[in-house]
Amino acid sequence: MVCAYRARASQWPTPLFVDPWAETLAGADGHEIAKRLDQRFPPMEIWLALRVAYLDQLVGLAVDRLSIRQVVILGAGYDTRAARLPRAGVRFFEVDHPATQESKRERLGRLAGYPIEAATYVACNFEREDPIERLMASGFEASEPALVIWEGVVPYLTEAAVRATATRLATGLDPRSLVAFDFVGKKLAAGQNLSAADQQTREYVGELGEPIRYGTDDPLPLLYECGFRWVRSLDFNELALEMLGDYQRDRQFRFQHIALAAAKTPVAGWP
Numbered sequence: 305m306v307c308a309y310r311a312r313a314s315q316w317p318t319p320l321f322v323d324p325w326a327e328t329l330a331g332a333d334g335h336e337i338a339k340r341l342d343q344r345f346p347p348m349e350i351w352l353a354l355r356v357a358y359l360d361q362l363v364g365l366a367v368d369r370l371s372i373r374q375v376v377i378l379g380a381g382y383d384t385r386a387a388r389l390p391r392a393g394v395r396f397f398e399v400d401h402p403a404t405q406e407s408k409r410e411r412l413g414r415l416a417g418y419p420i421e422a423a424t425y426v427a428c429n430f431e432r433e434d435p436i437e438r439l440m441a442s443g444f445e446a447s448e449p450a451l452v453i454w455e456g457v458v459p460y461l462t463e464a465a466v467r468a469t470a471t472r473l474a475t476g477l478d479p480r481s482l483v484a485f486d487f488v489g490k491k492l493a494a495g496q497n498l499s500a501a502d503q504q505t506r507e508y509v510g511e512l513g514e515p516i517r518y519g520t521d522d523p524l525p526l527l528y529e530c531g532f533r534w535v536r537s538l539d540f541n542e543l544a545l546e547m548l549g550d551y552q553r554d555r556q557f558r559f560q561h562i563a564l565a566a567a568k569t570p571v572a573g574w575p
C-alpha cells in the first residue's frame with residue numbers, strides 16, 4: 305500500500321520525489337488496498353508523499369550538515385531509500401523482521417536493475433532481539449553517529465515496545481545520532497471521540513493486520529524518560545505549506561506528526 309502511494313506521488317506533475325521501484329513493488333494488490341483507504345482518508349497520498357519527501361531531505365541534511373555516514377532504516381518494509389539516495393561513503397542498514405525482510409529481498413531480486421547491495425540487511429525481531437546488537441553484528445559502528453529513520457512503525461507498537469526501542473536508541477547509539485519517527489495522536493490510537501471518518505480510517509488500518517496501538521499528543525515526556533535531550537515535533541500542515549505552498553483546512557492532517565530526537569543538541573542546529 306505504501307509503495308502504491310509512493311508510485312502515485314512519483315507521477316505528480318512536480319513530484320517531491322521519484323521512486324522508480326514503487327510501481328512494481330506495489331503491484332495490483334498494493335494499489336487496490338490504497339484505493340480502499342482513499343475512500344476513508346482522502347489526504348493519505350499527500351500525507352505519505354510529504355512524509356517520504358521530508359525523511360528523504362533529512363538524509364541529505366544529516367549527511368551534509370551533521371557528517372553522518374550511517375543511515376538506519378528501522379522497520380524498513382519496502383523502503384527504497386538505499387537505492388534512491390546513494391551517497392559516497394554512506395552506508396544504509398535496513399533493520400526488519402526476518403519474515404518481512406525475506407519476502408522483500410525475494411521481490412527485489414526479481415526487479416531488473418535494483419541495486420540490492422545498496423543496503424546491509426539486518427534481520428531483527430524487536431520483540432526478542434536488541435536492534436543495536438544486531439546492527440553491530442552486521443558492521444554498524446556504534447561509536448559513530450547515525451541517522452535512524454523509524455517510519456510508519458511507532459503507531460503499530462505497544463507503548464512498552466516504543467519505550468524499549470527508544471531507550472536503546474537514546475543510550476546505545478553515539479550521542480551525535482538523530483532519530484526521526486512519525487506518530488499519531490492519542491485520540492486516534494485510543495479510538496475515542498473520533499469523527500466517523502477518522503473511526504473508519506482507524507478500523508480499516510486494523511483490518512489490514514496492523515492495528516494502531518500507540519499515539520501521543522506530545523512525545524517529549526516519553527523521549528525525555530528514554531534518555532533523549534533534544535526533541536522537535538513537526539506538523540504536517542507545516543510541511544505541506546513548505547513543500548506544496550498551501551494550506552487546506554479539509555486535508556485533515558489532524559493527527560500525524562514527525563518527531564526528531566537526539567541524546568544531545570545536534571551541532572549544526574536544525575531547521
Ligand SMILES: C[S@@+](CC[C@H](N)C(=O)[O-])C[C@H]1O[C@@H](n2cnc3c(N)ncnc32)[C@H](O)[C@@H]1O
Pocket residue numbers: 306378379380381382383399400401402404405428429430431454455456457514
Ligand atoms: C507499516 S510497516 C512500515 C514500513 C516502512 N518503514 C514504510 O514506511 O513503508 C511496519 C514495519 O515494521 C516491521 N515490524 C513490525 N513488528 C516488528 C518486529 N517485532 N520486529 C521487527 N520488525 C517489525 C514490519 O516488518 C514492517 O516492515
